[in-house]
Amino acid sequence: MKYVCLFVVLWLGAGRLAAQSGYQPAPENLRSREAFQDSRFGMFIHWGIYSMLGDGEWAMTNKNIDCREYAKLAGGFYPSKFDAKAWVQAAKDAGMKYICITSRHHDGFSMFGTRYSDYNIVEATPYGRDVVRELAKECRKQGIRLHFYYSLLDWTREDYYPLGTTGQGTGRTAHGDWNDYLGFMNNQLTELLTGYGPVGAVWFDGWWDKADADWQLDKIYATIHRLQPGCLVGNNHHREPFPGEDFQAFEQDLPGQNTAGHSAGQTISALPLETCATMNGTWGYSITDRNYKSVAALIHLLVNAAGRNANLLLNVGPQPDGEIPQASLERLREVGRWMKTYGETVYGTRAGEIAPGAWGVSTRKGDRLFVHVLRRDGDTLSLPLTGGVVRSAVRFADRAEVPFSVATDSVSLDLSGIPADEIDSVIELSVRR
Structure with a gap:
């Protein structure tokens, strides 16, 4: 695997911007926040080569799979039934207003055609297509905003060092340079924000893996806001919002609750709020997880979020062939039927x-x-x-x-x-x- 660890000029410019006084959102950003709150309902998509294992997106670290063996999954990844139009239509039929897809998850595999690693869907798989680009094009065509999930942590790269609390059994023995890793992330984010059209938000995850590390989030956030002033920044760090963030994320819980154990002591901020939740028990595709929430439970989750001034980002985990599981599609259609009647009591509302x-x-x-x-x-x-x-x-x-x-x-x-x-x-x- 080759890595190009080049610090772009924008990274340096972002550092100067971050050194200025506190973050002041641009007018475009404030308008985006308002539109984000008005939308109330979005689709989360967790999809990667981990879907081939059928055991969720954490299989690599949960089973201590050597990263070099895990990478061989890419050689057989050929999602012949992937259809960006069908995905976006499923979201629209459910009444969803935006889609957030995993551009890169903790396993380090990029689902877009990046120049800064050949460990990506275009170069490492026989499929050879940039599914994120296809989804971005279809979202623009159908009037759906596109958000990018981006993992801060990585179970594969050697420059993600010192190792964090997860991924310690994935076979990495060499010790790379942390600054190279930060440069790699900045370069990838720059690609996503300059090559895929308007981006509604960047949704970070994984900060908690190395909470004491020098993540230089101020520079990362400043780069995003410079490249696309209207792009929102959120971070699933399970803490109160950090400077530079535009909305507050809650995982598997409504604001003010902590049944999932991620929000202990996390107070509710004045920023726009979003709850992300699974439809069954896993984010990535699981061949054994049939524990799907009922249609009534999903509608209650959506309404309970709106009543607490929050959006609901409801997850689907596509199969390795690229299709969204039928059980998910059935529930999405039923929620959509309900939204056709009652959507006015959710969209554009506040608590x-x-x-x-x-x-x-x-x-x-x-x-x-x-x-x-x-x-x-x-x-x-x-x-x-x-x-x-x-x-x-x-x-x-x-x-x-x-x-x-x-x-x-x-x-x-x-x-x-x-x-x-x-x-x-x-x-x-x-x-x-």
Whole structure:
């Protein structure tokens, strides 16, 4: 494997920019943040040569596979059924507004045609096609924003040294230079930001592998913002946002929760928020994982995210042949049908002033407050609401009136006329502030 470790001029310029006073997002960036929040729903795609093992994206380190043996997977990678148009159409049919694909994951294999390593899908596989370029072209054609996942850690390169907490059993014995690795990453990011059209966001992962390392994130972030001022930067580091970041990521949990164990002590910032979640139990394709969430659970996850002012980035793990698993497609289509009716209560909304509870959440758009009843406990729902005058209450889907009564600091809704088995009983309140 050859590596070209060349520091480009932009890297040096980014260092000077980062040395200036605190990060000030450009007007294009602020507009992108607003559009990002308005979109509310995106597709995460974890796909790489690890799909051939059918054991998720962490198989290399989980099984201590020697990186040289693992690299042989590339020689047999030929996703004959990959169809960028079908992928983007599946996202659109689900009601998703953007796609985030793994351009390079922790195994170090690049899913795009990079000049800075021959360990990539164009040079190392018989397939020989730049799937990221094809996806970028199709996203532009169909009006879907494209985001790039990019791993900061690497289980293959020798200049990722000292080793981190993962990937210690992948057979690396030589000790490369850390600055070469930083230069390699900067060069690849420059390629992605200059050769693939407009990029909605760069979604970093892996900082936690070497939390004490000198990652020089200020330079990396400054380079991104210089090349594409409207491109957002997020980092799945499980901490409060660092300077230069434009949105806050939460993994497998809604903001304010920590059931997955990644968000201990992570407070919710004022930046746009995004929760990423798997549809089953793994990010990359797993041949044995059939533990898929139900359609109702996925809709609840999306609505619960919106009610906490967050986007949902819902994952699919394509098969080694390039097709999205049928179980995922079926669920995406059903979520899309629901979104055709209720999308207005999700897109372009912000968290409502009625705080989330066991009953559900609220979202707001102007003077319209959408109450999403996800769990019923009787026919009367009393909710705290102060500072506004409720003028009407109707079922969102058919505009049928919902009886209500108001007190000084609450509103009570009569749910007796609403079927108790609905996935989400959405009641629209007209509230004058």
